[in-house]
Amino acid sequence: MINAMTGEVLDTVMLTGKETTGQLVERCGYNSHPYVKTSVLLDGHLCQDGQTLAEAGLCNRSSISMLKLDMRRCSLTASNDGTAKVWDGSGKCVLTLEGHDQPVNSASFSPDSRRIATGSRDDTVKIWSSSSGECLMTLCGDSDCFDYVTSTCFSPDSCRIVVGGMHDPPEVWSVETGERLLQFGGDLRYLRTLSVNFSPDWQRIVTGSAVQVQVWNANNCLEIFALDGPFGEECNASFSQDGARIVVGARCSDVKIFNALSGEHLLTLEGHKPNASVHSASFSPNGHRVGTAATDGTAKVWDATSGQCLLTLEGHQSSVESVCFSADGLFIITGSSDNTAKVWNAESGECTLTLEGHSGPVVSASFSPALEGHSGPVVSASFSPAWIEI
DSSP: OTTTTTTTOOOOOOOOOOOOOHHHHHTTTOOOOOOOEEEEETTTOOOTTBBBBHHHHHOOTOOEEEEEEESOOOOEEEEESSSSEEOOTOOEEEEEEEEEESSSEEEEEOOSSSSSEEEEESOOOEEETTTTTOOOEOOOOSSSTSSSSEEEETTTTTTEEEEESSSSSEEEETTTOOOOOOOSOOOGGGOOOOEEOOTTTSSSSEEOOOOEEEEEEEETEEEEEEEEOOOOOOEEEEEEETSEEEEESSSEEEEEEEETTOOOOOEOOOOOOOOOOEEEEEEEESSEEEEEEEESSEEEETTTTTEEEEEEOOOOOEEEEEEEOOOOSEEEEEEESSEEEEEETTOOEEEEEEEOOOSOOOOEEEOOOOOOTTBBOOOOOOOEEEEBOO
16 A cells, blocks of 8 residues: 555555455555445446456456445536535535635636535636545636636536536546646527536437527537527526436526426426526426526526425525536525625524634535545545555
8 A cells, every 4th residue: 555645555464355345445555434335446446236246357566445435415606706516514624725816716626525626716726636636637727718606516427527608618537637628609698607517328418598598519519509588687507316306596586397308398487586696596306396596586496397486495695606406406505795604404404503704605515526436425535545466
């Protein structure tokens, strides 16, 4: 085993390949707090619980990593104070990501939870380690590329990121190499892009702009179709977890749900105060509910089939800018212009945590994702490379 920070050789573990992943965790001394579960990655691939190392594909000098999964939820916030923060399940700030010199408009975990992306008005996107807070790369820090980054979203494989801005077409970048892969073409109605979102099957991207919502081919960034409005202004859009529907919020109190394959309008959600802007709308993981955040100071939870308002989340002192469900659907996080984020019970609507620490409006708030095969989200991804000789 090698210390990832210093390169120091800590120990040599001799294996036959018959050991299970659990036995390897025991032998390497990775038992920890009951809330924390340690999983094994072999050559970058997550091993199944109870699987032998030979079954997982162990070969001579395979690279093995230990991934610590904290079954409590952690959350990520971005603020106009120029920082993003990671919070643990108790509401303690465990990381502050500093490096932008303008407000941070967007922050998101990669689906594998190893990285965090932040987009800022300073025309940069930064990629950070979610375990150490180290800035791993800055994507195109010159004004010829990005102009006022508004939104970012990782691809489901965590290898690419789509970036939206106010005055330039959205672009797709590699977070492995830092190179630009694709730039959107076609109709320029998507300028002033306010939201970008990959579909779960990686094949499509939906963008919301000042006046329009469009669906694109993620492989060539050509338009597939545009959704019929009118939406008002400042559209934001996101896919359901199964990729079958799109929810759209805009500068009007109505929220609309569409078929993501045909563009057919399915449902309108009505209930925020008249003339309120819906700054964020997202589906629950199972697709049964929709959360919305609006300038009337509330967030709402809706039945995604009937359109009935199930909950109104009241407690912020100003506009609610962002809303997101946890990976298990049990909690909701909201970010607000009152400089706080709040965590709510998604069934009762009770506020369970208030996250205080930003000195500016919290414009983006989300939970860490859940790795496939685990019931809880990842709080920290701390890797200790291990070289095994057999």
